[in-house]
Amino acid sequence: MPLTVEITLSPAQAQDPAAIQAAARQAAGIRNPDEIAFSRIVRRSIDARRHTSGLRGVRIQLAVELWLDREGRPDPVHLEWGDVSNLPPSRQALIIGAGPAGLFAALELIELGYRPILLERGKDVSARKADIAAIQRNQPVDPDSNYAFGEGGAGTYSDGKLYTRSKKRGNYRKSLEILHHHGADESILYDAHPHIGTDRLPRVIAAIRQTILNAGGRILFDSRVTDLLLSPDRDRILGVTTRDGSRIEASAVILATGHSARDIYELLHRRSILLEAKPFAMGLRVEHRQELIDRIQYKTPDPALPAATYSLVAQVPSGLTGSHAPKTRGVYSFCMCPGGFIVPAVTAPGECVVNGMSPSGRNNIFANSGIVTQILPEDYADLVPHFGPLAGLRFQEQLEKMGYAQGGGAQIAPAQRLDAFVRGTKCGETLPTSYHPGVTASDMDKWMPRFISQALRAGFREFDKKMRGFVTPDAQVIGIESRTSSPVRIPRDRESCMHPQVSGLFPAGEGAGYAGGIISAAVDGASTARAVVAYLRREQP
Incomplete structure (x- = not known):
């Protein structure tokens, strides 16, 4: 096991790997640098408070893991998504929305041996750029491709902050590891307030898309959902209808449409599917x-x-x-x-x-x-x-x-x-x-x-x-x-994550009222995917 030490450095020292290593060795009481096989920062934060001494100097607080020679070094994080391309319909699930909740739900489904079919009303992250540039030039807004809609969701072109208070909802660390695996800077794994940046996040999102496609998942862009296919008693989901009239059947549907998809709330309300003000x-x-x-x-x-x-x-x-x-x-x-x-x-x-x-x-x-x-x-x-x-x-x-x-x-x-x-x-x-x-x-x-x-x-x-x-x-x-969060919640059971009226319908993420940002939405999407798998295994053993 590694030895973890806490050190405090000046801003300049905190940018110098040698200074960090020396301070960590001193804190651990290790004189010989050769005793350390591997070291890594596991937490970094800025302290600008005035302390009891009366001095106010900005300091950087670091937690550093030291792996001694006799202990080797940590195993790399293993992330693998197998081939799900030829699975039967009973091993497939439909995801509406390719924001963080939808994308991370897709990755989780693949990891569990199920094939995701992702429907996104907007365009892929590259094609979306032209529509966003047009908005900046005061040209007309495309209702399906803008800062809120399109691959990656609202966070892709509006910042990329990864801070969340909802770390008890699921595997927060795994979500960061997945983002790092797909191209985000390593600092997101240890910064107190991690941030990717709107200039880098689109490339990360594109890499996640490629992982899903390489594993055999499907992603359909320009596929806005216009209706739900329900059983005669309206108590079970059977699939969806899209803007072009296509009917896509599915026994399980994850609704991860984001907080700005007002048409989805109106669709649910029109279909007498329970909604709640929040x-x-x-x-x-x-x-x-x-x-x-x-x-x-x-x-x-x-x-x-x-x-x-x-x-x-x-x-x-x-x-x-x-x-x-x-x-x-x-x-x-x-x-x-x-x-x-x-x-x-x-x-x-x-x-x-x-x-x-x-x-x-x-x-x-x-x-x-x-x-x-x-x-x-x-x-x-x-x-x-x-x-x-x-x-x-x-x-x-x-x-x-x-x-x-x-x-x-x-x-x-x-x-x-x-x-x-x-x-x-x-x-x-x-x-x-x-x-x-x-x-x-x-x-x-x-x-x-x-x-x-x-x-x-x-x-x-x-x-x-x-x-x-x-x-x-x-x-x-x-x-x-005005779009800090949705004024509407799509209710779901605490244990099954399923809508209380419609079997097989799984509200997820920020648009459903269960997240508030990229990471909390990603975590919620992954946990919802696990609930979907549990449901499909019960219904279709």
Whole structure:
């Protein structure tokens, strides 16, 4: 077994393999370098806190494994996907959506000896680039190929952050190993907040596709599902119908369509398949100069340090009345992108939706983050009698359309200087931005729902107490940040992962309401695939 030591180094030392090795040997009490057969970093994080000594110097904390000569070195991780190309229909499963949940479900099915058939409404990751470039140039949006839809899902061209709090849901480490196996940098295996980068993730996704195809799986692009094939009693899935009229039969269907597939929620609702409203959040995206965030977080600039990040949360008055109404609501940062860009995440004409991304080097001059607030059921109670479980979805749509009207057409987004937004004062000035389609000045609080603008303003004031200088005339807010998660959950049984009404239907991932990002969706997709195999073995021994 290896010896694990904890060491703390300066940023410059942490970039020097020899310095890391020397510090690890010293911590382990090993004088002779020849005693170490192999070493590797297993955890890395940045510590910029002020400690009891009163000194505030940014340090890098590392956990290093040392393998001594007599112990050899660790075995490499073994990942293998066998041939499933000639399996009978009883050993096949249908997956709707080729985002992380769908792709990792496919890999898990192959590993368990089952053949996946993947249907993706959009294009492969390479062909998708042209449609995304068109959106950036304010050309019409392809509803099936954009920042949300297409191979790899929403994360492929919108950042590639791999941090998750849901490590108890499944094999988090295996998901990282699979990404590394397909071309992601080794640092994702030990960084506290791993990140691939939107410039590198498409190649990783393409490599995963090739693994699935090489094993005999099928992937059908431009195959949007338009209906479900159900048994006469509507209690069992039989397959799906696609846009071109094709009928694809299957005894098990994994529904991994992502949080923006509104047509799927509407299809399920129309077919009287149970849906549930779930909590979600909406707000704006704030953009600062990265150098300001570095200065606030690090105090002293250091070229050896990466672009600084932040994670902020506050509880503010809810603005609701009534004895049972919540008194507070959360405001928090979401998908913080250091050295990144703001991008148009629309999926249909007439919407204004923004998101953030960072390249692997995180070297842009801007930093951006979603700043969002909880949307509570009381906030859209007037819509519930008309839309039932889709009421939150309709509320989300309404705000996106309001943002579009304020933006002035195409993907141009409304924007306001941050200090003016927090004060609630008029400001006709916009700042330089990473948002390529362009922005136009808008007094956000004059058209946003009052409870959202009030909560965000209060949240920004609290954030400025934690990060002095955060609220500044040199930053601006850009709207609308509305796709943090789905307002709808597709229910499933905790043990079987199957919909309670429809046997063989397995909701999975972020769109079903069981994940919140690339890794949690990947983990959920893999665990759902295992549930599918258990179901098929019971039904068709």
